[in-house]
Amino acid sequence: MKENDIRFIKLLILVNGAVPLALLVWDQSHNKLGANPQNFLILTTGMMTLIFLTLTMAVTPMRKITGLNWLIQFRRMLGLYAFFYGCLHFLCFFSLDRAFSVASTLTEMLKRKYLILGSTALIAMIPLAVTSTNGMIKRLGGKRWRALHRLAYVAAIAGVIHFYMQVKADVRLPLVFAAVLAILLGYRLVNYWRQRKPVPAAALKPKSEA
């Protein structure tokens, strides 16, 4: 992959990630968010957070399975989009559901299990967003940075349970997210377990670059 092409794909992700936001803003200003726009905004921004979290988590398995190492270059932007929509999700809850009341936002967040999980997911993403720059990766060192960024697993798991818990009865969609997440995490687990086993010398031969 040429640097130029990478930049173009990054632009593609940047633009496409903003499409849902643009449509939300457009629909809101044209009164087209349905009967309960407040709820629609909260739900949709939450859904976008989960979609981007899932996409972010899919990068490494995809890269390893396909051997397309350049895929890694898009992970940061996907992760930052997850954080961005997560922040919007929280702001929608704070403004529309809690009417800008800090006190009632805090009491609700501490009282409701699904909100504790949602807050956990969002808070877990903060250090990830903060340390997403190249400078921060250098400063922390790859090993420590990678360890810190395992928080993404916490965010994804807490986020999906948060979604599951607030559904009234039809849990099919949360279960789809849970299943995809289970596959992505399962892949890592299997990989980790395989790497811990002594590897035959032949398998240690470096693979040719794709």
Place this chain on the structure above:
Amino acid sequence: MKDPNKISEREVTPAAVYFNRRTFLRAGILAASAVATGVAYRQLNPVGSGKVNTPAIQGLVTPTAAEEAAGFRVNEPETSLQDITHYNNFYEFSTDKEGVAPAAAGFDTKGWQVSVEGLVNKPRVFDLDDLLKISPPEERIYRMRCVEAWSMVIPWAGFSLSKVLNLVEPLSSAKYVAFQTLLDPKRMPGQRSDVLDWPYVEGLRMDEAMHPLAILASGIYGRALPPQDGAPIRLVVPWKYGFKGIKSIVKINLVADPPHTTWSAYAPNEYGFYANVNPHVDHPRWSQATEQRIGEFGRRPTLMFNGYEAEVGHLYAGMDLRKNF
């Protein structure tokens, strides 16, 4: 010797043209992908809208001033017909509130009958027309508070349930009234999934059922109920959460013991038998102190018994409403 692979200077696409073409192509890809994402977003987030063209209800009666004062007509702006008919909880058709109207379109209610039976002197299977002739339809403007913390103001057409119950002469042993929705997965596609235990059932205590505010409704905004709102006949109990208002009723059964009700059987710690609107008793997962009135921007405080405390408070005198939620 001339190198056959050598490309002459003239054959090379000029840099400007090359980059132009590339830029053009990329702009095309960018635009196409954004459109595709937009279309996917639209597909996944359909917003309900559509027309309601059910027949007008003849001879709609406006309640008297005294009745109005007794809670028959609330003096708050009515929710639009569009919102009332495109934001529905009716899992028999879809669990997506905006998806109920399209899923319920064309629901056939021809030959509808309602059986009123159980501990009564004169059990009877009513043809819908006969049931609706029991009393002229009255316009009742009620608040509707969903357990999900949103609310509407709905102009129903209907009459007190007590008029039907009196007609079949309840026995003194009848302490509760049990209601049942149609069970027909062919006509109600949501019943093909086991998201709830079908058929939907609800119940009231006898004194609740006899209260004049509890009505059987057959219309909204002066028109027959569209399928998504519970055609052809449904229960409306304005001081209780919306899920008590069972839709598309086929059976009313007078019984001695508290009947099984769908949501409280599904999650007994979250939905009680009484389900009276109560801002002081939270749903375990969310606060019931405020509500989103559909069509308004900010949130409203939720009122005790949904604002019908003066009318129905006495039914629950001395009861622990935290326990009997």
